[in-house]
Amino acid sequence: MAQQTDQPRTDRWNTPEMQAYRREVREATFTKEGMMVAFPTCFPGMTTAIVPDESRITSLDVTPAGVVFGGTSGYRAHLFAAGFHGIMGIVFDLGIVEDATECVAVCCGKTHFAAFVNGPGGGRAIQAPLVRMDSDLIQEWGFQRPTLKDLGQCAAGEPVVHAVADPQSNLIVGTTTKHVFRLSLTTGRIQIVGEAPAGGKLARASARGIVGRDSERTLWHFDVRTSTFRRGALQLPEGEWKQPLSWARDTQSGVLYTADGAGQLYSFDERTGFSRPLGQVPVAPVGPMAVTLDGRVFGFCGEEMARLFCLEPERKKVTPLGGAASVIERRRYGYVFGDAVTGRDGEIIFGENDNGGHLWLYFPSIQAKQAGV
């Protein structure tokens, strides 16, 4: 084994290249831009957090008012509501879903939300009212756990894979391993609308269509307005498409973003189809991502120890932003993330899919003013 003596090492390790490497490691390893804050699954100082191996956050949704609803996976599945604005600052554990070890989707409607959970008996839908969180959590508060209503299996014996809401119609569209179904949050009724082999998450596109994986090269499409389900409706662009899909939706334009197995990012507009590749993330696969109000896409990529990235679609530019680390409120590294939503003010909220999972609030950096603008 070759080893160095002290003197040449001193010189060798102080070259500009080595200094640059040290600087790169120091500055680029964690949250290179913006601010990450890991928030525990509790009312800090007042309640205990969800048990660590029951707190792997795997699904999130958000109401227009910015209240986040989510579900966990692990030894048991919990549902929760969270608020971070005004005088909230809480993750409220809504309760344990009996006989469930995985929550694959949470979808908010007008007055209720539905969670889709899996357990030994298959996949079920659970409905509960949207909880109000209007107490002054600095002064005094009152809470009540809502009743979690079991709406039953979505397709007999089949685990649910994912679901998304169309808030306008108070309708949810979901998939099991073999079927596509719809759930009316108004009636609580579940209906199978077609067959399709599932492959990852669904998304609500720009013209109120719901899309999901149909085959290696195609997507199915469900039109919420007409309840029309079409298999093989859309062709995926050239790329590696063997992995489950993940999506992010620009709430301003309805444009979707997804990635292939190699980490190439694409946008999808229901009217114009898929874009050409917009950029490639540093490590595949692409995990949860969400779009902030100025159109930038933030997400995690890579397994085991995910890396944050930023896609600027108009510039077709991907910037690696390092791993997640929180030093405000909680000192914690973030490694694995299960879902992401865009918060009220454009902050990105990631659900940490790990023991002791936290909600990670990412506040993107404010862009410098362009010269001459």
Next chain:
Amino acid sequence: MKNAMTIHRRDFLKSSILSAAALPLAPQSASAGKAADQPYTCRFYPFTDHPNADTCWSLSVGPDGRIYASACAEGSPGGTVKLMRYNEHADKLDCLFDLADKVDDPGDSGRATQCKIHYSFAPSMSDGLMYMATHLSGPPIDLPTYSPWYSWHDPKRCFRGAALVAYDTRKEAIVWWDTLIPKEGCRCLAFDEDRGMLYALGYPRDHFITYDVKTRRRRDIGRIGSINGQAIFLDKKHRAYTTSDYGHLVRYTPEKDRLEWSPEPLPHDRRNQTGWHSVFYDVVASPDRECVYASTWIPQTRLMRIWPNEAEWPRVEDLGPVTQERDLSFPQSMFVDHCGGLTFAADGKLYYVASRWRDARYNPLPPDHEEREGMVCRLDPGTLKREEVTLLKHPVGTAQYVSRGAVDHHGDLFFGYINHRGKPAGIFKVTMPADRKKENAHLPIRVWG
């Protein structure tokens, strides 16, 4: 938590044969003790066969009753760890082998190196094996530094993984090795010999790992947090305990196959700490195995006694701080304020090394003291009285940071020590007074690193 601290730090000073009457610490406290009856003698043994070694992160007694130490080289790009053993006949350290060579992961691989064995020696009495697992931090041979987070996805640079080595102390040979935790280092290790199960914590992801030595099967039980506990201990029910970031006990029960978190944090300084970072630093079992004594990896660590066999969650006694008072507004260096090397000796007393340092206000040591010192302390488990029995004296550096301690089969004390700037690295031997020694003093053996 029950507070059983009847011996305050000042009582400790008063009760010590070395002590002065009051703070600041007496100028001659340590040397005065030695002058009193010279009961303990201390000698340093450098890692002369591994000049690149800069630290000794692990020291343990083997199943053969001899002392094994890891000569670690984490500060040298391409540096690797060598296994040392104290040769009682020649009164020197023997270099047994370079771990990296033995596990086919040489220092010039271009990856982060097999640079150290952290708190990861675990002896097996029935077959004479000494298990040991490697840890990371040493940079690749051509880079100045290594971050496991930065290089996680880099196949050329990422650490290959903690190597688990089964060394037969009877045959003096490695009988097998395996990768214990791919891409990660092993921060600490424990061995349940009855069940043939090793327990480990991975770094940096802080996952709890089990490894069956018969089937060579590894399982990842899940993440604990962000800061490794530096020790795992076992109770009589074969449960494994470590700690979370916030100072709670974390327990793995094989029958449940699940990690559980205790409701209360371990003792900490409530004036300025919350329990965060009160992870185990060192844990030693009492000779009767009814309780363990522990220190935590935090400034102003407190000594504690934990009774794992008594209730649903162990009863924890706060035995009080082991290091000096200091400025609470200052983030005290963890390299200065430290307690490690917990071990029981043949006299039935707990020995450990606590640091002492010069502080203009709280401890203005006189000039004949080092800036930082490592006090070898002796605690009577019955009365909880403590005394300082000697100082560790390094030939050129300071010796306030001791990683682990052990008693060999003849009853002498050994300590591994850390001080990168204090090369040569090595270990200390503290020869015990004759009336405090006995043969097979290392039994019952410590089964965790």
